Structure formats: structure tokens, C-alpha cells
Amino acid sequence: MNRLEQELRARFGARLRTGAPLAELTSFRIGGPADVLLTAEREDELRAALAAAWRERVPAFCLGAGTNLLVSDRGVRGLVVRLGDGFTHLEFEDVRVRAGAAAQFGALVREAVERGLGGIEFGEGIPGSVGGGLVMNAGAFGGEIARVVRLVHGVNEQGEALALSGAELKFSYRRTELPPRFVITRVDFELEHGDREELRARAAALRAKRAARQPRGLPNAGSIFKNPPGSFAGRLLENAGLKGARLGAAAFSTEHANFIVNLGGARAEDVRALIELAQSRVKQQSGVALEAEVRMIGEW
Numbered sequence: 001m002n003r004l005e006q007e008l009r010a011r012f013g014a015r016l017r018t019g020a021p022l023a024e025l026t027s028f029r030i031g032g033p034a035d036v037l038l039t040a041e042r043e044d045e046l047r048a049a050l051a052a053a054w055r056e057r058v059p060a061f062c063l064g065a066g067t068n069l070l071v072s073d074r075g076v077r078g079l080v081v082r083l084g085d086g087f088t089h090l091e092f093e094d095v096r097v098r099a100g101a102a103a104q105f106g107a108l109v110r111e112a113v114e115r116g117l118g119g120i121e122f123g124e125g126i127p128g129s130v131g132g133g134l135v136m137n138a139g140a141f142g143g144e145i146a147r148v149v150r151l152v153h154g155v156n157e158q159g160e161a162l163a164l165s166g167a168e169l170k171f172s173y174r175r176t177e178l179p180p181r182f183v184i185t186r187v188d189f190e191l192e193h194g195d196r197e198e199l200r201a202r203a204a205a206l207r208a209k210r211a212a213r214q215p216r217g218l219p220n221a222g223s224i225f226k227n228p229p230g231s232f233a234g235r236l237l238e239n240a241g242l243k244g245a246r247l248g249a250a251a252f253s254t255e256h257a258n259f260i261v262n263l264g265g266a267r268a269e270d271v272r273a274l275i276e277l278a279q280s281r282v283k284q285q286s287g288v289a290l291e292a293e294v295r296m297i298g299e300w
């Protein structure tokens with residue numbers, strides 16, 4: 001690790017941060033430090049950092065906007081890499097869009113709607129980045145990102161640039177299979193022409209639905225569990241009496257049982273214990289094994 005740190009320090013200087021707290025980089029506002037945190041501004045920087053980590057056998061993790069993560073209280077060992085402003089472009093050409101992986105997914109959705117391009121308006125209100133959205137196969141209200149992806153550009157764990165076509169990728173519910181530790185740098189989408197006013201109206205309707213259903217004002221990471229086939233995690237949790245259940249400063253939201261909220265200073269351990277409690281109670285009560293949607297990362 002020290003050798004990697006020295007090598008990266010020589011190239012990136014003060015841009016390399018050691019022991020950087022990750023809580024502030026997540027929507028949950030929970031989590032310990034990264035051994036080493038680097039924001040790559042260009043693809044050559046990203047490639048060099050990943051190649052160096054590979055050579056030194058140090059694990060590398062790509063952090064997006066941190067809206068689907070539970071980072072452990074002990075933090076993340078190895079290199080945590082984020083993508084900077086060099087990866088936030090959105091380029092439109094007829095129905096095609098080239099989106100930098102660090103662009104906000106919401107900005108892409110808004111711009112597409114304003115240009116009268118449909119197929120991605122389901123994403124209105126989904127926070128996070130384009131790269132994170134691709135990894136999670138983000139979706140809502142019957143739509144998902146998988147349906148509009150043409151090409152995914154990125155860098156593999158050895159630091160080599162690669163492009164994978166949408167057809168080559170295996171998408172499933174809130175999951176995309178990618179090569180190990182693949183860091184996405186850009187996603188190319190193919191949308192369809194639509195009526196701008198209709199698209200605006202659809203996006204506004206989805207925004208209103210979301211506002212009525214989701215807890216506001218307290219840090220969270222979106223849905224904690226995936227919906228099991230034919231059912232809703234929120235309903236199962238509510239039936240199991242978990243709405244409002246609290247451990248330390250973490251609690252299942254009183255507004256929507258499938259959200260855990262940070263009431264202020266919550267620990268990752270408490271969130272994890274609530275997740276496990278809910279899994280065992282729901283299994284006992286309805287026989288359903290709930291699978292976490294939020295990704296738990298770091299050293300537990």
C-alpha cells in the first residue's frame with residue numbers, strides 16, 4: 001500500500017488524500033475513511049491509477065455519487081477512485097447521447113426531456129451518476145436504464161480501456177454484470193423522438209409520485225431491499241412491524257418502510273443490524289428472503 005501511495009503521490013501530489021472520510025461523499029452520511037482517495041480528472045489518470053493498484057495488488061473501488069452505498073464504520077481499505085469534472089459531459093446528437101460516467105443521471109434525464117427525447121424519463125428523480133446508474137441498472141416505475149444503453153466505455157482492473165456493447169452486457173433487476181472492478185468512463189445511449197410536452201408531463205407525474213412516497217429531509221440511500229418477485233419489500237416490512245423500528249440513530253422510515261434513515265450520527269453497524277433484523281423477521285413471517293439493494297462496502 002505504501003508503495004502505491006508513494007507512486008500516486010508522485011503523480012497526483014495533494015490531490016491524493018489519505019484517510020479521507022467517506023461519510024460526506026454518501027447520501028447516507030455514514031462511513032469511515034478511505035485509505036487513499038483519488039479524484040481522476042481524465043481517462044489517462046484513471047488508467048495510470050488503476051494500473052498502479054493492479055501492479056501493487058491493492059484493491060481499487062470506484063465511488064460514484066454514493067447514493068446506493070452503506071460504507072462500513074471502519075472505512076474502505078485500498079484505493080478509492082472518483083471521477084471528476086472531466087467525466088461530466090453530456091453530448092446529444094439526434095437520438096444518441098454520449099454521457100460522461102460522472103454526469104448526474106438526473107441532468108441527463110432533464111436534458112433529454114427538454115430535447116423531446118423519450119425512453120429515459122422513468123429516471124426523473126433517481127439521484128446518482130450515470131456510471132452508478134449503469135452498474136445498478138437503475139430503474140423506476142417500470143423503466144430501467146438497460147433498455148436505452150448502446151455502448152459502455154471504461155477501464156478494466158489492469159488499467160486498459162475497453163468498450164462493451166449493450167448487447168454484450170447481462171442486465172437484471174438492479175444489477176449489471178461487468179468485468180471485475182471495471183470503471184465506467186462513458187455511457188452511450190440511444191433514445192427515441194417523442195413529444196416534448198408529453199414527456200414533460202410524464203416526468204412531472206413521476207416526480208409527484210416520488211415526492212408522495214419517499215421520505216424527505218433525512219439522509220438515506222433509497223430503497224434498502226429489492227422488491228421480491230410479485231411483491232413489495234415495503235409492504236412485507238410494514239407487515240412485519242418494522243416501520244419506524246430504530247437502532248441507535250438509524251431507523252426504518254415512518255413514511256416508507258423500505259427506507260432506512262439516518263436520524264443524525266447513525267453508525268453503519270446499526271444500519272446493518274437493522275437490515276439483518278428485517279431479513280430474519282420477514283423470512284419468519286412470510287417466508288420471503290429479502291435481498292439488499294443498497295451495497296455494503298468496506299471493512300466490516
Ligand SMILES: Cc1cc2nc3c(=O)[nH]c(=O)nc-3n(C[C@H](O)[C@H](O)[C@H](O)COP(=O)(O)OP(=O)(O)OC[C@H]3O[C@@H](n4cnc5c(N)ncnc54)[C@H](O)[C@@H]3O)c2cc1C
Pocket residue numbers: 027061062063064065066067068069083101102125126127128129130131132133134135136137138139140174182183184185214220221222223295
Ligand atoms: C432518495 C433516493 C431515491 C432513489 N431512488 C431510486 C430509484 O427510484 N431507482 C433506482 O434504481 N435507484 C434509486 N436510488 C438508488 C441510487 O440512486 C441508484 O442506485 C444510483 O444509480 C446509484 O448511483 P451512484 O452514482 O450514487 O452510485 P454509488 O452509490 O456511488 O455506487 C453504486 C455502485 O456503482 C458502482 N459505480 C458507481 N460509479 C461507477 C463507475 N463510474 N464505474 C464503475 N462502477 C461504478 C459503485 O462501485 C457501486 O458498486 C435512490 C437513492 C436515493 C438516495
